[in-house]
Amino acid sequence: MKYRHAFSVLFLISICFVSMSARTDAIGSVRVQQPSGTVQVYQDVSYKLIHQALRVMSKDGEATLIIDHANCAYQGYVEHCVPYGVKLAREASTRPLEVKSGNIYVNPTNEVHQLPNSSTQIPARGIIGTIVTKTGVSISLNGTIDHFEPVPL
Numbered sequence: 681m682k683y684r685h686a687f688s689v690l691f692l693i694s695i696c697f698v699s700m701s702a703r704t705d706a707i708g709s710v711r712v713q714q715p716s717g718t719v720q721v722y723q724d725v726s727y728k729l730i731h732q733a734l735r736v737m738s739k740d741g742e743a744t745l746i747i748d749h750a751n752c753a754y755q756g757y758v759e760h761c762v763p764y765g766v767k768l769a770r771e772a773s774t775r776p777l778e779v780k781s782g783n784i785y786v787n788p789t790n791e792v793h794q795l796p797n798s799s800t801q802i803p804a805r806g807i808i809g810t811i812v813t814k815t816g817v818s819i820s821l822n823g824t825i826d827h828f829e830p831v832p833l
Contacts, residue, residue: 708807708823710736710745715816727807728827734784734807736821744769745819747811750784755796759786763811777813784809784821 710722724739733748749765761784766777787793787802794801802808803824811819 707826708736708821710738711818711820711822713818713820725823726827727821727823727825728829729825730827730829734825736823742770746774747784757787757789757791757793758795758802759788760784760796761786761809766811766813777811777817778815780812780814780816782809782811784811786825788825 708725708727710725712720712722722738726737726739728735728737733746736745736747738744746767746769747761747763747765748767750761750763752759752761754760763782763784764779766779766782767774768777785795785802785808787804787806790804792801792803792806800808805824805826807821807823807825809821811821813819
């Protein structure tokens with residue numbers, strides 16, 4: 681599978697057309713499991729694609745997960761990305777999270793699609809995935825991209 685830099689030009693173009701009719705309210709959640717087993721679930725998060733970075737913002741706006749580097753390739757209509765640059769922005773400071781592994785799937789179309797080799801379906805403009813940090817924290821993403829800002833030319 682040939683990979684290219686995060687959120688390819690084709691993806692950006694397709695999201696641009698899709699986002700024209702996208703909802704503006706947050707539709708998504710993030711589940712964070714610590715190595716100790718404790719779990720926190722954040723509801724009503726927003727998923728925004730801004731200048732080739734995916735930003736996952738908490739409902740209160742206090743914390744943002746930023747995925748700004750990933751290797752991506754299309755598998756049918758669904759884009760599969762392996763993130764390697766992830767940051768957590770909180771209280772006016774940003775710190776990198778060291779990624780051990782991860783898979784993120786994005787459906788930039790207006791139709792539901794099935795993930796390749798899986799029974800899992802991903803909704804229109806949907807995003808699902810998991811990132812595991814080197815410290816053992818597992819971050820699961822599930823939602824709909826509700827905002828798009830292309831890279832300025």
